[in-house]
Amino acid sequence: MNIKHITLATLLLIPAAYAADKESMGGKPMDHQGTNMEMDQKAAGQTATATGTVKKVNMDKGTVTIAHGPVESLGWPSMTMGFKAKPDQLKMLKAGDQIEFGFSSKGMNSTITRIEKQ
Numbered sequence: 228m229n230i231k232h233i234t235l236a237t238l239l240l241i242p243a244a245y246a247a248d249k250e251s252m253g254g255k256p257m258d259h260q261g262t263n264m265e266m267d268q269k270a271a272g273q274t275a276t277a278t279g280t281v282k283k284v285n286m287d288k289g290t291v292t293i294a295h296g297p298v299e300s301l302g303w304p305s306m307t308m309g310f311k312a313k314p315d316q317l318k319m320l321k322a323g324d325q326i327e328f329g330f331s332s333k334g335m336n337s338t339i340t341r342i343e344k345q
Contacts, residue, residue, distance in 0.1 A: 272331045272332055272333035273300075273301060273331065273332050273333075274329065274330070274331045274332075274340065275298050275300045275301050275329070275330060275332065276298075276300075276327065276328065276329045276330075277293075277295040277296060277297075277298045277327075277328060277330070278295065278296055278325070278326065278327045278328075278345070279293040279294050279295030279296060279325075279326060279328070280293065280294045280295075280323065280324070280325055280326070281293055281320050281321065281322055281323065281324040281326060282294055282307060282322060283322060284317050284320050284321065284322065285317075286314065286317055286318070289311055289312060289313075289314065289317065290309045290310060290311055290312065291309070291310055291312050291316075291317060291320055291339065292307060292308070292309045292310075293307065293308065293309075293310060293326070293328070294306075294307040295307075295308070301332065308337070309337075310328075310330055310337045310338060310339050311336065311337070311338040311339065312338070312339040312342070313339075316339055316342050319342075319344070320342070320344075324344055325344065325345040326342055326343060326344055326345060327342075327343050327345055328340075328341060328342040328343070329341035329342075
């Protein structure tokens with residue numbers, strides 16, 4: 228058998244293999260919902276609450292830098308980091324404010340969902 232025959236056989240078998248794979252569920256699409264909740268939650272992001280001190284407000288970038296305590300629900304230690312926030316949330320803040328806040332976190336992006344001065 229030469230390379231032409233192998234290539235031709237491969238090209239002819241790919242559509243058949245694809246069709247066989249689709250038929251394994253009786254032609255019904257597979258429902259992946261709920262099969263891996265941890266993965267779904269990570270894809271959607273996680274929510275948490277924390278307390279901290281406002282270090283910097285940047286209206287131009289739409290961010291607030293907060294030195295916060297540990298976030299046990301996410302396994303985070305105390306740290307200082309930036310969060311995205313809405314303009315109406317930012318305008319009520321200044322450096323030094325003690326706050327309690329809720330946020331959603333997806334990878335390296337965290338967004339304030341709720342914020343209250345203490």
